[in-house]
Amino acid sequence: MAKEQSRAETYVLAGSNGHGDQQWQTGVNHSARPPPAHSALTWRMSRVASDVRQKCAAYVLALRPWSFSASLTPVALGSALAYKLDGSVDLVVLMVCAVTVLVVHGAGNLVNTYYDFSKGIDHKKSDDRTLVDEILAPQDVVMFGALLYSLGCLCVTLLYFLSTLRLEHLALIYFGGLSSSFLYTGGIGLKYVALGDVVILITFGPLAVMFAHAVQVGYLSVLPLVYAVPLALNTEAILHSNNTRDMDSDKQAGIVTLAILIGPTLSYVLYNLLIFVPYVLFCILATRYTISMALPLLTLPMAFPLERQFRSRCYAKIPQKTTKLNLLMGLFYVFGIILAPPGSLPLL
Ligand SMILES: CC(C)=CCC/C(C)=C/CC/C(C)=C/CC/C(C)=C/COP(=O)(O)OP(=O)(O)O
C-alpha cells in the first residue's frame, strides 16, 4: 500500500511536467484516486506518458552514453584516413558505419551491466547502478542488448549494399567487433581474467578504425592499424583508470584485472605511458612530417592534472576526465590528418 502511494506521488509530480495542470503541481499526493470528470483522462494519459519517459531515460542511461565518444573518434579517424586517400568520403556510409559501431558498443555496455550485476561485481557505489538500483529489470537489459545486436546486424547488411567491401572482409571485422563486445564480460568474460585491456585496445583502436576505413575505400589495409595506435592507447587509459579506481571492490568480488595484477605503483606508470606516449608520437609526426600533427598537443594541459590526480590516488573522477581528454585529443588528431598536405604523412 505504501509502495502504491509513493508510486502515485511520482506520477503526480512527473505528470505535472509540461502538462500545465496546476492542480497537480503542488507536489501533494491527491492519492491514487484520479480527480473527477474531465481531468481523469488527462491524469491517466500523463501517467502513461511519464512512465514511458522514465523508461526511455532509464534505457538511455543504461547505455552509458558518456562513453560513446570512445567509439565515435575511431570512426572519424578511419573516415579521415579514407578521405586523405580517395579525396572524398561517402557521408551515408559514414553515418551507417557510426551507428553500427555505436550500437555494438552500446550492446557491449549492456552485456557488461548484466554480467557485472549477476556476478555481484556492481554495487551501490558503482558507476553503473542500472540493475543494482532496480532502475531496469535484468530481463529489460537482456532484451535491449538483443535488440541492439539485431540493429547492428541490420546496419551491417545495409553497409554491404552501400560499400564495395567484400562480404567476407565486412563480416570478419563486424563479427570480430560484435564477439569482442559480448565476450568482454559475457561467455568466458575476458574482463574477469585480466584480458579486458587487450579487448579495449584492439576493438576501440585498430578494429573500429579499420572498419570505418574499409567500408569507405572497399578494401582492407594496414594503414588504419598504424594510425590507430595513439588513439587506442589513450582509450585504454580510460579503462585502466576505471579499473585502478575499482581495484579494491573488484578484488573483493574475486575478479582479476590488469590493475590488480600490477598494483597501484605500476598502474600509475602504465597510466602515464598510455597518456603520454601518444604525445611523443604526435611530436615525432609533427617534426618529421607535417606541423598539423601538433594539433593534439593542445590537449597536453588537460593531461598533466590527470597525472597529478592519479599520483595522489584521487581516482574518483579520472575515468570521466580521461574520456573528455580522449574525445578532444581524437578530434584534434582527425583534424590534423585532414589538414595535412597531400603526401606529407607516411603511407598517405
Ligand atoms: C568494429 C565494430 C563493428 C564494432 C566495434 C564496436 C566496439 C568499439 C565494441 C566494443 C564493445 C565493448 C568491449 C564494450 C565494453 C565497454 C566497457 C569497457 C565497459 C566498461 O566495463 P567496466 O570495466 O566494467 O567498467 P564499469 O566499472 O564502468 O562498469
Ligand SMILES: Cc1cc(O)c2ccccc2c1O
Ligand atoms: C562504459 C565504459 C567504461 C569504460 O571505462 C570504457 C573505457 C574505454 C572504452 C569504453 C568504455 C565504456 O564503454
